[in-house]
Amino acid sequence: MIKGKNGIYGFLFLLLLACEPGYTDELDGKWQLREVTQTDGSTHKVDTVWYNFQNTLFQYQFYIPKGPDGEGDVYHHWYGYKEKEDSQTLKLEFDTELAPVDHFLKSTDWSTSQRTFLIEKHSGNKLVLSSEGKLYHFRKF
Numbered sequence: 001m002i003k004g005k006n007g008i009y010g011f012l013f014l015l016l017l018a019c020e021p022g023y024t025d026e027l028d029g030k031w032q033l034r035e036v037t038q039t040d041g042s043t044h045k046v047d048t049v050w051y052n053f054q055n056t057l058f059q060y061q062f063y064i065p066k067g068p069d070g071e072g073d074v075y076h077h078w079y080g081y082k083e084k085e086d087s088q089t090l091k092l093e094f095d096t097e098l099a100p101v102d103h104f105l106k107s108t109d110w111s112t113s114q115r116t117f118l119i120e121k122h123s124g125n126k127l128v129l130s131s132e133g134k135l136y137h138f139r140k141f
Contacts, residue, residue: 057081
């Protein structure tokens, strides 16, 4: 995660990059992951993961509720970049310049810091992405 003074400068730099005049994207905003359909057809409900898009920026955010042992109840996030190659192809990449992303990846289903998704369905409040044989169902948050 981006931490400390360098992390703040890095975030501000990313924010400035995202402020390209006239650039808009229908994916911009916060999307809550609701379910994941696995390659075998099984479906897993999710409600503690969000993908946030703003211009060329991307943030992966998840929440760990407090467990019976008192651990948890925190939000974790990592910043990165979003690129649309065409109207159906979405490339997401975590920023690895400020800190190693390996520890964060262990809490996701990503195996590397880069991932390519196909946009299967998009409406004003629903988004379905596919990657590595899985379907990711989101709602606008």
